[in-house]
Amino acid sequence: MDRQQISRLAHTDHPIAAPLDDDSVRRLLARAVPGASARVLDLGCGGGEWLLRALAGHPRLVAEGVDVSETALGRAREAAARLGVADRLTLHRADAARFAAAHRFDLVLCVGSTHAFGGLPATLAAAREHLAPGGRVLVGDGFWERDPSPEAVEMLGDLTDLPTTLDRVVSDGWTPVGGHISTRRELDDYEWSWTGALATWALDHPGDPDRAQALATATAHRDGWLRAYRDCMGFVCLVLRPTDGQ
Secondary structure, three states: OOHHHHHHHHOOOOOOOOOOOHHHHHHHHHHHOOOOOOEEEEEOOOOOHHHHHHHHHOOOOEEEEEEOOHHHHHHHHHHHHHHOOHHHEEEEEOOHHHOOOOOOEEEEEEEOOHHHOOOHHHHHHHHHHHEEEEEEEEEEEEEEOOOOOHHHHHHHOOOOEHHHHHHHHHHOOEEEEEEEEOOHHHHHHHHHHHHHHHHHHHHHOOOOOOHHHHHHHHHHHHHHHHHHHOOOEEEEEEEEEEOOOO
């Protein structure tokens, strides 16, 4: 069982692959989508859930998504067909960090996929290259709510605290115009869903050769969450505009 398959199973009950509930997603999209006819790009779109919700809520909006997983893109295509928005959605199987489009976008999203670019600053630099004048970026990333343990840093990487994160974003030429800090309930619900969905699949497939790996992965993830980073990691989504107006 490869990483993509594990992620697909773990997100069965939580298609927004980040610690956000449906109301938070709705409010962020309402703040981020700049107009009814906007052109939207999601870098690291996975199953396309952000784009599908934006398309469903804006009948003239058009969207494009980029992801390396053909399986995830296939799910996005099927969901778009069910929702009747397939004619307004274009999907690209590509490395998001190397993706080049023929046009610019009014909104560029990257929530929970900044690792594909090597971190938040590089993600924002890439988003700027895709952004049309007057456009917005919706980005989501982790931060330290309090000093992390060495184990947490090893698992989640070189994050900063929230004020430092915002300082770096602003100094890089962006102005926050909206945002959301995930609540403890959203963070815990996401982790329980991730580990629970994967464990449930394993228990429901006792004869599958991947059962033991799925159970072990769910257990290891749960232990890492509870023992290493639950008490120190937060997650923030930011709606940003270029400070220079470009």
